[in-house]
Amino acid sequence: MSLTKNKVASVAYTLTVDNQVIDQADKENPMEFIQGVGGMIPG
Numbered sequence: 001m002s003l004t005k006n007k008v009a010s011v012a013y014t015l016t017v018d019n020q021v022i023d024q025a026d027k028e029n030p031m032e033f034i035q036g037v038g039g040m041i042p043g
Contacts, residue, residue: 005036
């Protein structure tokens, strides 16, 4: 899979800290963003 600028990406994830779920997005309700337009945290 290749993700290029201005393409929509959908991501399912679970964020944990010390084994506690802090945030999550599953495949039924993924986080979506447009690649390369500065909408996500840099890094």
